[in-house]
Amino acid sequence: MNGVFKNLPKLGIRPAIDGRRNGVRESLEDQTMGMAKAVAELISSTLRHATGEPVECVIADTTIGGVAEAAACAEKFARENVGVSLTVTPCWCYGSETMDMDPLMPKAVWGFNGTERPGAVYLAAVLAAHNQKGLPAFGIYGSEVQDGSDRTIPDDVRDKILRFVRAGIAVATMRGRSYLSMGAVSMGIAGSIVDADFFQRYLGMRTEYIDMSEFQRRLQLSIYDPVEYEKALAWTLANCKEGFDPNGDKSSDPARKRWEWETSVKMCLIARDLMVGNPRLAELGYIEESCGHHAIAAGFQGQRQWTDFMPNGDFMETMLNTSFDWNGPRQPLILATENDCLNGVGMLFGNLLTARAQIFSDVRTYWSPDAIKRVSGHVVEGAAAGGLIHLINSGATCLDGAGEMTIDNKPGIKPFWEVTEDDQRRSLEATRFCQADHGYFRGGGWSTDFMTRGGMPVTMTRLSLVAGVGPVLQIAEGETVALPERVHDILDQRTSPTWPTTWFAPRLTGEGPFKSVYKVMAAWGANHGAISYGHIGADLMALAAMLRIPVAMHNVEDEAIFRPSAWAMFGMDPEGADFRACQTFGPLYG
Ligand SMILES: C[C@H](O)[C@@H](O)[C@@H](O)C(=O)CO
Numbered sequence: 001m002n003g004v005f006k007n008l009p010k011l012g013i014r015p016a017i018d019g020r021r022n023g024v025r026e027s028l029e030d031q032t033m034g035m036a037k038a039v040a041e042l043i044s045s046t047l048r049h050a051t052g053e054p055v056e057c058v059i060a061d062t063t064i065g066g067v068a069e070a071a072a073c074a075e076k077f078a079r080e081n082v083g084v085s086l087t088v089t090p091c092w093c094y095g096s097e098t099m100d101m102d103p104l105m106p107k108a109v110w111g112f113n114g115t116e117r118p119g120a121v122y123l124a125a126v127l128a129a130h131n132q133k134g135l136p137a138f139g140i141y142g143s144e145v146q147d148g149s150d151r152t153i154p155d156d157v158r159d160k161i162l163r164f165v166r167a168g169i170a171v172a173t174m175r176g177r178s179y180l181s182m183g184a185v186s187m188g189i190a191g192s193i194v195d196a197d198f199f200q201r202y203l204g205m206r207t208e209y210i211d212m213s214e215f216q217r218r219l220q221l222s223i224y225d226p227v228e229y230e231k232a233l234a235w236t237l238a239n240c241k242e243g244f245d246p247n248g249d250k251s252s253d254p255a256r257k258r259w260e261w262e263t264s265v266k267m268c269l270i271a272r273d274l275m276v277g278n279p280r281l282a283e284l285g286y287i288e289e290s291c292g293h294h295a296i297a298a299g300f301q302g303q304r305q306w307t308d309f310m311p312n313g314d315f316m317e318t319m320l321n322t323s324f325d326w327n328g329p330r331q332p333l334i335l336a337t338e339n340d341c342l343n344g345v346g347m348l349f350g351n352l353l354t355a356r357a358q359i360f361s362d363v364r365t366y367w368s369p370d371a372i373k374r375v376s377g378h379v380v381e382g383a384a385a386g387g388l389i390h391l392i393n394s395g396a397t398c399l400d401g402a403g404e405m406t407i408d409n410k411p412g413i414k415p416f417w418e419v420t421e422d423d424q425r426r427s428l429e430a431t432r433f434c435q436a437d438h439g440y441f442r443g444g445g446w447s448t449d450f451m452t453r454g455g456m457p458v459t460m461t462r463l464s465l466v467a468g469v470g471p472v473l474q475i476a477e478g479e480t481v482a483l484p485e486r487v488h489d490i491l492d493q494r495t496s497p498t499w500p501t502t503w504f505a506p507r508l509t510g511e512g513p514f515k516s517v518y519k520v521m522a523a524w525g526a527n528h529g530a531i532s533y534g535h536i537g538a539d540l541m542a543l544a545a546m547l548r549i550p551v552a553m554h555n556v557e558d559e560a561i562f563r564p565s566a567w568a569m570f571g572m573d574p575e576g577a578d579f580r581a582c583q584t585f586g587p588l589y590g
């Protein structure tokens, strides 16, 4: 695998048991350990980290019947880098004596729904103990009674386990890594005010800051791998086709454009090396630079100081966010344009939950059906019947966002290890690299231009910081829409036609901001959104609850929502209860 971060967290499985020897405990050992093994098999065969490695499981050495065995299990988990804990049991056990007490570990308990032994009674008792002690845990309990001899994991239990583990692994993967701020605040965009306190207390992450002059230093002193640079440049010139130049008679001459390509490619190598290091730099005598900043996400300010005289960051941002490059398929890195770290966090959540490349966009225009008809004569229908949101941005959208990869005969974005040569070729062919608009970017550069294929299920998310509340998350599931080329061109020409477009139709529910597409756009918390392949709203909500980030707006169906049991104790209006629970428990890392 070409994953870029190591020392990945594991799932720890805790088989809890009734501690009474001389009959009861012995009769339950096999069934209890069997549940743990079944979960381990499910996870390792189903879930992968964003790096592509399967999620590994660690099972306690013995079943846990009391506090000594709980402590032995905790020691084993610490040794084995367990970051998420799942307790399983078919029977009654002693709640506060067997429970996992680690406050940082996302937790769940699966109580077997059989009636020979009271697994569900333990589940209720131990969840009560978690709630009483302020250690939120997710409760998992199948809806149908299983026979005591049944060793299968029912579908509803399976879905909950997978949702919990995906979100828990995302929490544990972020912890201890960093966000690298390359530059400072871009054009007064609040999301690019990189707030160390938020990253530290809510995500357990460090924030690293460098000046954009570090790019200049590395460019001027050639601090990058010259061999890879030649390979990357040749690949780029052969595969990245130039598109429309919006600068008319003010367009740059071919020599300048060639220099902008060269600089853009060098910037890709430099940004990647800054984020995750590169052993080749040590061989070249740059040992400090070879280490990188341990960054799981980063942002590039770009506008204005840099872009007022240098090529913009668009090509760099696009390529790092894409799941392939001149070296073939590889783990996408998360790089936010305009250093909008809050949108970067949305992308990071999406990437960790799906192991897929992410789309970064400006949330630019709401086009009502009437407005589309007025300017183009076209009548929208189907998913677009309520109108569309034009997602478009100069940088940071992955090439995967063209939707040229196919999943189940529909446009999709694949995990990088499934990306084929044909997928790469199609994505590149659907994309044109347009000379930057010099009105915005005096230093030029190369923007990515495509229109996302229609019918792709996507989820748009946004994290916002709100004074007096803290971070809140917004989630809108929906799908992409392909407008006829003529209609797209008419609408696109009014904006920045050299940038990539995703036409987004959020799924309307008739409730609150999801009464209309206009309301979704009007309620959006900032100028940007992070767009992930698939309908991942419920996973995002589970993740947000683990981090104690309330969800201010979503269109996820009730049945899919899965939060720690304590959330039910904060009242019957789910949104209000979420805010109260998050406030009461406070950020995961204090
Ligand atoms: C070129 C412009 O400055 C754009 O980059 C700007 O409208 C934004 O993207 C704001 O998010």
Ligand SMILES: [Mn+2]
Residues within 6 Å of the ligand: 337, 338, 361, 362, 393, 527, 528
């Ligand atoms: Mn923007």
